[in-house]
Amino acid sequence: MVQKDYEFVFLSMKRLISSFGFAFKGLRYAAKTQPNFRIHLAAGITAVTLGLCFKISTAEWLWVMACIALVLITELLNTGLETLTDLVSPTYHEKAGHTKDAGAAAVVIAALFSVITGAIIFLPKIIILFGHAA
Ligand SMILES: Nc1ncnc2c1ncn2[C@@H]1O[C@H](COP(=O)(O)OP(=O)(O)OP(=O)(O)O)[C@@H](O)[C@H]1O
Numbered sequence: 001m002v003q004k005d006y007e008f009v010f011l012s013m014k015r016l017i018s019s020f021g022f023a024f025k026g027l028r029y030a031a032k033t034q035p036n037f038r039i040h041l042a043a044g045i046t047a048v049t050l051g052l053c054f055k056i057s058t059a060e061w062l063w064v065m066a067c068i069a070l071v072l073i074t075e076l077l078n079t080g081l082e083t084l085t086d087l088v089s090p091t092y093h094e095k096a097g098h099t100k101d102a103g104a105a106a107v108v109i110a111a112l113f114s115v116i117t118g119a120i121i122f123l124p125k126i127i128i129l130f131g132h133a134a
Helices: 003-033 035-054 058-088 094-133
Strands: none
Touching: 003 035, 003 058, 035 058, 035 094, 058 094
């Protein structure tokens, strides 16, 4: 590799590391300012704990991971949307309201989907566990 190629790789790595830094800043901001984000994070940790306790299958792990990612991603995008809306429209505007409502609806759909998926995966196992205990 010539000097120019090394410089290109070094700069690309530097840019990638800065992007991760900005991403963590975004995560910290959401965790600090959004109670719902913290609730969804706790729900995700609970789902992972249940998955470990019940030794769920690989396919079930994929669904659980997809649900956790879906909820956290929509929550983060909604946080960004809310922040931007507050910046652009600090006073009442119908369209600002629609923007926030649509963001909130996306989070609710992701959360509902995850609750149903979690129930399909974990409820039968919980019922069997309580059946054996009784
Ligand atoms: N600038 C605005 N103009 C019109 N309606 C607004 C505006 N800001 C908020 N609203 C309405 O009030 C609702 C709640 O707004 P708010 O800013 O409290 O968002 P939120 O979803 O409750 O945020 P958080 O997740 O931080 O609690 C919005 O969904 C929207 O319907």
